[in-house]
Amino acid sequence: MTAPSTNTAKPATGIPALLKTAFINALIALVLFSLMIGIRTEAGSSGQLTYWTRFGDLASIVAAVFGGSIVIELLRQWIGPTGAEKLVPPAVQSGISFIGRYLAPALLIFTLLVPVIFYNQRYILDLAILVLTYVMLGWGLNVVVGLAGLLDLGYVAFYAVGAYSYGLLATNFGWSFWICLPLAGILAAFWGVLLGFPVLRLRGDYLAIVTLAFGEIIRLVIINWQDLTGGPNGVSGIPRPTFFGIPLDNSDDGLAARLGIEYSPTHRIVFLFYLILALALLTNWATIRLRRLPIGRAWEALREDEVACRALGINTTTTKLTAFATGAMFGGFAGAFFATRQGFISPESFTFQESALVLAIVVLGGMGSQLGVALSALAMIGGFELFRGLEGYRMLVFGMAMVLIMIWRPRGLIGHRAPTVYLTKAKAISSDLVKEGHG
Amino acid sequence: MSGDKILSVDRLAMRFGGIVAVQDLSFAAERKKITALIGPNGAGKTTVFNCITGFYKPSGGAIRLTHDGGRTIALERLNDFRIAKQAKVARTFQNIRLFPGMTALENLMVAQHNALMRASGFTFLGLIGAPGYRDAEKRAIDLATDWLKRVNLLDRADDAAGNFAYGDQRRLEIARAMCTEPALLCLDEPAAGLNARESAALSELLLSIRDELGTSILLIEHDMSVVMEISDHIVVMDHGVKIAEGTPREVRDDPKVIAAYLGADEEEAAAVMEGGS
Numbered sequence: 001m002t003a004p005s006t007n008t009a010k011p012a013t014g015i016p017a018l019l020k021t022a023f024i025n026a027l028i029a030l031v032l033f034s035l036m037i038g039i040r041t042e043a044g045s046s047g048q049l050t051y052w053t054r055f056g057d058l059a060s061i062v063a064a065v066f067g068g069s070i071v072i073e074l075l076r077q078w079i080g081p082t083g084a085e086k087l088v089p090p091a092v093q094s095g096i097s098f099i100g101r102y103l104a105p106a107l108l109i110f111t112l113l114v115p116v117i118f119y120n121q122r123y124i125l126d127l128a129i130l131v132l133t134y135v136m137l138g139w140g141l142n143v144v145v146g147l148a149g150l151l152d153l154g155y156v157a158f159y160a161v162g163a164y165s166y167g168l169l170a171t172n173f174g175w176s177f178w179i180c181l182p183l184a185g186i187l188a189a190f191w192g193v194l195l196g197f198p199v200l201r202l203r204g205d206y207l208a209i210v211t212l213a214f215g216e217i218i219r220l221v222i223i224n225w226q227d228l229t230g231g232p233n234g235v236s237g238i239p240r241p242t243f244f245g246i247p248l249d250n251s252d253d254g255l256a257a258r259l260g261i262e263y264s265p266t267h268r269i270v271f272l273f274y275l276i277l278a279l280a281l282l283t284n285w286a287t288i289r290l291r292r293l294p295i296g297r298a299w300e301a302l303r304e305d306e307v308a309c310r311a312l313g314i315n316t317t318t319t320k321l322t323a324f325a326t327g328a329m330f331g332g333f334a335g336a337f338f339a340t341r342q343g344f345i346s347p348e349s350f351t352f353q354e355s356a357l358v359l360a361i362v363v364l365g366g367m368g369s370q371l372g373v374a375l376s377a378l379a380m381i382g383g384f385e386l387f388r389g390l391e392g393y394r395m396l397v398f399g400m401a402m403v404l405i406m407i408w409r410p411r412g413l414i415g416h417r418a419p420t421v422y423l424t425k426a427k428a429i430s431s432d433l434v435k436e437g438h439g
Numbered sequence: 440m441s442g443d444k445i446l447s448v449d450r451l452a453m454r455f456g457g458i459v460a461v462q463d464l465s466f467a468a469e470r471k472k473i474t475a476l477i478g479p480n481g482a483g484k485t486t487v488f489n490c491i492t493g494f495y496k497p498s499g500g501a502i503r504l505t506h507d508g509g510r511t512i513a514l515e516r517l518n519d520f521r522i523a524k525q526a527k528v529a530r531t532f533q534n535i536r537l538f539p540g541m542t543a544l545e546n547l548m549v550a551q552h553n554a555l556m557r558a559s560g561f562t563f564l565g566l567i568g569a570p571g572y573r574d575a576e577k578r579a580i581d582l583a584t585d586w587l588k589r590v591n592l593l594d595r596a597d598d599a600a601g602n603f604a605y606g607d608q609r610r611l612e613i614a615r616a617m618c619t620e621p622a623l624l625c626l627d628e629p630a631a632g633l634n635a636r637e638s639a640a641l642s643e644l645l646l647s648i649r650d651e652l653g654t655s656i657l658l659i660e661h662d663m664s665v666v667m668e669i670s671d672h673i674v675v676m677d678h679g680v681k682i683a684e685g686t687p688r689e690v691r692d693d694p695k696v697i698a699a700y701l702g703a704d705e706e707e708a709a710a711v712m713e714g715g716s
């Protein structure tokens with residue numbers, strides 16, 4: 001604005017527009033924060049209202065917003081999705097594609113070795129189990145949201161059905177984990193179909209709201225059906241998993257005693273780690289396999305164009321129901337694992353926040369991408385723990401990181417789509433062409 | 440109209456609230472022939488198509504499809520996907536509806552969904568990699584490859600359909616409809632937006648579908664060069680009713696058709712003629 005003649009090389013949308021955007025953002029911040037931060041109110045000693053002003057803090061916040069919006073705008077222009085290719089030299093690009101090809105196997109090998117490397121670090125093992133649980137949930141939801149394009153905000157309902165199925169069957173009838181695991185999946189899939197029927201005609205926002213409500217209904221039923229579920233007190237004393245009938249405890253017929261090694265509580269953690277890894281890999285294998293089968297292609301076609309699907313003779317009703325049921329089944333497996341790991345479940349664990357978190361993992365990872373979902377689960381759950389040292393600022397840092405990723409990669413970490421069948425060469429399909437589905 | 444009818448539409452009516460889109464429309468399409476449905480914009484052609492392919496439920500009338508073996512299906516009683524699946528009626532859309540994020544080959548594979556679903560034992564056999572399914576998938580790929588060759592898109596089989604040029608998308612959509620192995624192919628303005636060379640190629644493709652595969656075709660078209668060249672029979676509609684039908688030559692010389700296309704309505708034309716006499 002001050003010296004436009006020196007900036008003639010810049011496009012018209014250069015510095016003046018940048019400053020204008022920053023100024024508007026700062027103004028909005030000023031209006032918002034003038035009451036939130038500028039004036040502090042408190043109840044005085046005798047109940048009267050006392051207040052004092054903090055204009056210094058307000059000024060610094062507004063200045064931060066002004067500077068921040070300039071930085072974000074510059075980032076958007078320089079390393080945004082359109083400019084990304086130009087800035088990265090070819091050598092680095094080929095390096096990235098090399099990494100891309102071997103990233104998944106390398107990650108898998110590393111994951112397999114986690115209990116060996118971190119055997120003595122209980123905290124890391126627990127965190128790894130948590131991350132893997134969310135990887136599995138993300139992969140399960142990916143079938144519904146990423147492949148079939150049906151926005152499901154109530155995925156935690158199936159997680160809860162799985163957890164309570166195992167918890168109740170095990171505590172009431174004493175059934176073993178390995179019998180209950182498939183039952184939990186089947187029951188969750190059944191609930192998926194039940195949810196599917198009424199919402200089939202809904203699209204977009206309406207579908208999202210109904211699935212959201214369904215998630216809450218399941219939670220409220222669990223809270224209020226006290227005779228069966230114990231209500232808010234939850235179900236406790238859920239049996240720990242056994243190594244195909246051999247308990248992993250300190251007793252004489254425990255696994256450690258039978259193998260003749262010294263008992264350690266870490267054995268159980270390591271076992272749980274490999275259990276959830278196996279379940280997650282099963283989910284991944286099944287999803288990859290399903291994508292290449294007619295049903296998987298129909299899911300993706302449904303996401304792309306539902307009318308065209310019907311014109312080709314595809315029964316969109318059953319196709320949607322199978323997507324719901326498949327996603328729900330994996331959620332049920334994860335729920336059964338959650339119950340056996342915790343030994344205690346209560347409705348507290350199945351709030352909307354969990355659904356939102358799993359959905360965020362899928363969206364951030366790139367809808368439909370298995371590797372992307374795994375990476376984003378690692379980043380979201382692991383990263384959240386990483387910022388624990390920041391205490392109060394954790395949410396702030398986390399939120400900013402998400403905003404930056406969404407500016408940089410609006411279609412998720414891995415946005416492109418790999419074809420399911422090819423004649424000569426599989427070429428990745430740009431995310432610009434792939435539809436997000438209608439709901 | 441004599442001969443072997445594949446589709447007969449009898450007193451078809453379609454009303455949207457108070458608006459009458461199609462009224463008392465009767466026509467037939469012969470087997471292994473190309474029947475064209477023409478008329479000015481807003482004549483109700485696409486509405487008729489949507490009734491035949493089950494996207495609308497007709498307010499009245501009957502639509503009968505007779506298969507080779509003599510089996511007759513009442514289309515007005517089936518809903519959309521069953522018409523494609525059981526009655527073997529395939530269609531394309533006026534505004535192209537491909538799966539843009541999927542490759543050309545994948546688009547043609549989705550079209551063979553029902554056959555492949557059966558072959559994959561409704562997913563279960565396919566999931567464990569049964570050899571029967573692998574053979575079926577191979578055959579499906581062969582059929583798709585064959586169609587990509589016919590529409591001259593074989594070298595672009597692994598490219599996303601959304602990246603195709605407009606004319607290529609039109610041809611791919613026809614190939615996709617044909618991959619369902621239909622008895623009746625319904626094309627909604629297949630030549631819209633094509634240049635002269637592409638239109639000529641389209642005419643050739645449609646004639647080869649009729650002559651080599653013996654598929655009956657029903658098409659809506661505005662491009663008169665295409666319609667007059669390839670149609671065996673033409674039905675002309677205006678304001679939701681049939682105003683003429685016959686061979687291309689008969690229709691071309693019909694004064695009512697000329698009046699409809701020039702924008703004058705029949706009463707006006709009659710008034711002009713009376714005044715002149």
